[in-house]
Amino acid sequence: xxxxxxxxxHSNLAAFRAVLSDMPKVDEIICVGDLVGYGAEPNEAVKLAxxxxxxxxxxxxxxxxxxxxxxxxxxxxAAAALxxxxxxxxxxxxxxxxxxxxxxxxxxxxxxxxxxxxPRDPLGEYVFPEFSNRDMAEVVKEVEADxxxxxxxxxxxxxxVLGKIILNPGGVGQPRDRDPRASYAVLELGKELKxxxxxxxxxxxxxxxxxxxxxxxxxxxxxxxxGW
Ligand code: ZN
Numbered sequence: 212x213x214x215x216x217x218x219x220x221h222s223n224l225a226a227f228r229a230v231l232s233d234m235p236k237v238d239e240i241i242c243v244g245d246l247v248g249y250g251a252e253p254n255e256a257v258k259l260a261x262x263x264x265x266x267x268x269x270x271x272x273x274x275x276x277x278x279x280x281x282x283x284x285x286x287x288x289a290a291a292a293l294x295x296x297x298x299x300x301x302x303x304x305x306x307x308x309x310x311x312x313x314x315x316x317x318x319x320x321x322x323x324x325x326x327x328x329x330p331r332d333p334l335g336e337y338v339f340p341e342f343s344n345r346d347m348a349e350v351v352k353e354v355e356a357d358x359x360x361x362x363x364x365x366x367x368x369x370x371x372v373l374g375k376i377i378l379n380p381g382g383v384g385q386p387r388d389r390d391p392r393a394s395y396a397v398l399e400l401g402k403e404l405k406x407x408x409x410x411x412x413x414x415x416x417x418x419x420x421x422x423x424x425x426x427x428x429x430x431x432x433x434x435x436x437x438g439w
Contacts (some may be wrong), residue, residue, distance in 0.1 A: 212319055218243035218327075218362030218382035221272065221385025222250030222295065223435075226393040227259060229413035230383050237240035240265045242315070243362030243380065244327030247307065248272025248288065249419035250384055253295045256417070257303040269310035270327040270362065271334040275310060277308045283335065287428040294427060296321050317357065325355035328363045338377070340368040347372040358398070367394050367408050378406060385417075385431075391415055391438035402403040 220227050234240070242265050248254040251380040260267060272288070272350075275281050275425070276296045281289035288418025299307070312333040313326040329336035329350050338350055338361050347370055351359055358376045363369075365382030392410035399405040419432035 212239075212400050213237040213239040214318065214323075214398045214400070216243065216360055216378065216398055217241070217265075217383050218380050218395075219245045219270070219382035219384060220256050220366050221245055221382070221384035222247045222253040222256045223393075224250075224252040224255045225415075225418045225420050226384045226411075226413045227256055228399075229411045230393050230395045231259075232261065233409065233411040235397060236307060240252075240375040241325055241360070242267035242405075243325055243360055244268045244270025244310075245272045245362065246263055246270070247295050247299070249291045249427075250418065251297050251425040251427060254303055257299070257386075261306060266314065267310050268314055268325055268327055269307070269312050269334065271308045271354060273333055291427050291431060294425070313381065320360055321400055321404065323358045323360065324354050325360045327361070330354045330359070331360065338366075338368075338379070340366055340370070340379075342370075344372055345393050347377065351375050351377060357419055358404070360398075363438050365394075367396065369406055369408075376404065376406075381408065385435065386438045389438045391436055406415055423428065 215234050229404045275292035279296050326333045329338050359381045365387035367381035368379040370377045378398035385392045415435050422432040
């Protein structure tokens with residue numbers, strides 16, 4: 212079976228659509244959090260995720276939109292989160308509020324664990340690719356899973372530590388590895404486990420223009436062109 216992994220859509224409808232149309236046929240799509248925040252089309256992004264039956268966990272920006280609790284966010288992120296909280300429909304806020312902080316399930320005999328930040332700090336911790344094996348082991352040692360899928364850093368990653376595979380599909384709506392193309396991954400489970408990372412071009416200028424037109428911090432538009 213194949214699972215499409217997406218994360219950090221961040222209200223970027225153009226990037227989200229591009230990823231969905233580029234993705235090969237999969238049995239299920241899982242979103243590793245942050246459907247909203249930063250971008251200008253939160254309702255459209257949530258609606259699309261719901262209409263596609265995408266299973267999602269809560270990200271820190273989803274949480275901030277629901278609660279208006281922006282502690283720990285920088286000024287730009289906080290401004291966007293409060294803007295998002297105001298424009299989201301009641302129905303979409305309720306949906307975001309209903310998201311679990313993590314998912315655990317079995318597929319093809321593999322135990323899969325999905326969380327936005329890290330198992331020990333679901334909304335807050337960044338697990339970066341440059342973590343040492345020892346630091347990575349600390350993050351995942353308590354988790355009984357074969358595959359651990361993380362988001363939050365917006366940087367694609369594959370590591371194997373303590374016999375566990377740790378994945379991050381990168382960011383759909385605001386990549387941060389200096390490649391502005393939308394990022395996602397396809398996990399193939401079966402006799403052997405395969406992970407394929409994909410990048411997709413989308414209309415960055417259109418997404419950036421919408422951010423500016425919405426009155427959101429201009430840097431949130433600029434950064435999309437550079438992927439940081
Ligand atoms: Zn994010």
